[in-house]
Amino acid sequence: MWGDKRYHTLNYELRKQFGKKVMKLSLDGGFTCPNRDGTIGCRGCIFCGEEGAGEFTGSRNLSIKEQIEEQKRLLSNKWNTDKYIAYFQNFTNTYSSIEDLKKKYYEALSQDGVVGLAIATRPDCLSKDVLELLANINQKTYLWVELGLQTIHERTSNFIRRGYPLKIYNKAIQELKDKNIKIVTHLIFGLPGESREDILNSVRYVADTNTWGVKFHLLYIQKGTDLYEYYIKNPFPILSREEYISLVVDGLEMLPEEMVIHRLTGDGKKNLLYKPKWSLDKLRVLSGIDKELKRRNSCQGSRYQTKNDIK
Numbered sequence: 500m501w502g503d504k505r506y507h508t509l510n511y512e513l514r515k516q517f518g519k520k521v522m523k524l525s526l527d528g529g530f531t532c533p534n535r536d537g538t539i540g541c542r543g544c545i546f547c548g549e550e551g552a553g554e555f556t557g558s559r560n561l562s563i564k565e566q567i568e569e570q571k572r573l574l575s576n577k578w579n580t581d582k583y584i585a586y587f588q589n590f591t592n593t594y595s596s597i598e599d600l601k602k603k604y605y606e607a608l609s610q611d612g613v614v615g616l617a618i619a620t621r622p623d624c625l626s627k628d629v630l631e632l633l634a635n636i637n638q639k640t641y642l643w644v645e646l647g648l649q650t651i652h653e654r655t656s657n658f659i660r661r662g663y664p665l666k667i668y669n670k671a672i673q674e675l676k677d678k679n680i681k682i683v684t685h686l687i688f689g690l691p692g693e694s695r696e697d698i699l700n701s702v703r704y705v706a707d708t709n710t711w712g713v714k715f716h717l718l719y720i721q722k723g724t725d726l727y728e729y730y731i732k733n734p735f736p737i738l739s740r741e742e743y744i745s746l747v748v749d750g751l752e753m754l755p756e757e758m759v760i761h762r763l764t765g766d767g768k769k770n771l772l773y774k775p776k777w778s779l780d781k782l783r784v785l786s787g788i789d790k791e792l793k794r795r796n797s798c799q800g801s802r803y804q805t806k807n808d809i810k
């Protein structure tokens with residue numbers, strides 16, 4: 500058990516590390532993405548909207564310092580803390596010149612109360628120089644890097660236009676691990692054409708790579724995306740709340756106990772969400788996950804098998 504949860508939450512992990520509640524400040528570093536600017540693709544991943552990820556990300560018209568101040572102000576109504584992780588969330592946050600990256604990362608780190616950095620990126624955007632910069636930062640502060648894998652299945656990754664093969668993810672995690680940098684892997688549940696077994700095979704794969712953390716997302720159909728256009732013409736099955744909860748609980752049981760769970764519901768934009776509407780009630784999803792773990796009398800790791808166990 501981790502506090503009052505049957506899975507190893509980020510909240511638990513950060514409290515253990517810093518002795519109190521730590522909040523993430525979601526920033527927009529003003530970056531783009533090689534999958535949108537024509538380098539790899541022009542239209543991005545099929546589910547990616549024009550504004551990128553996250554409902555609560557700061558505005559790219561503001562400086563990093565201004566975004567941090569604004570986010571702290573917003574959070575202060577709800578949480579009493581003075582420790583923060585600056586989270587570069589929107590688009591590909593290692594996709595710029597080293598000078599620009601360095602300037603923005605260190606600007607974030609120099610703000611009052613910022614005790615660490617989280618950087619979301621693609622595994623094909625970790626050049627030698629970027630890895631060097633991250634390794635330097637990792638020696639000075641608490642750092643993790645998030646990679647959007649979404650699925651291990653090539654058929655699906657082609658459909659969603661992810662733009663890199665699985666071996667690039669494997670190479671990236673090896674290079675980050677060699678530098679002792681913590682990695683968080685994102686997976687999406689409910690991608691078209693994937694069975695329950697396909698989804699859980701992606702979870703098993705991530706469990707075996709033993710990255711530091713994981714984020715499970717539900718597939719959203721968001722207006723203004725190519726996925727929305729596709730869905731209107733070719734409707735495909737959308738997970739129900741019960742199916743999603745059951746998949747998440749199966750997934751948690753398969754992960755090692757040490758793996759930190761960063762997210763089990765999405766943070767899409769409410770006004771753009773087309774389906775599934777049930778996802779708006781995040782508390783109901785989270786309490787459903789707690790209830791299902793309790794009903795099964797299980798917890799994270801209860802069905803984790805290392806490769807050696809399987810042999």
Ligand code: SF4
Nearest residue numbers: 532534543544547590
């Ligand atoms: S890698 Fe991320 S930012 Fe780039 S297109 Fe895909 S979802 Fe959008």
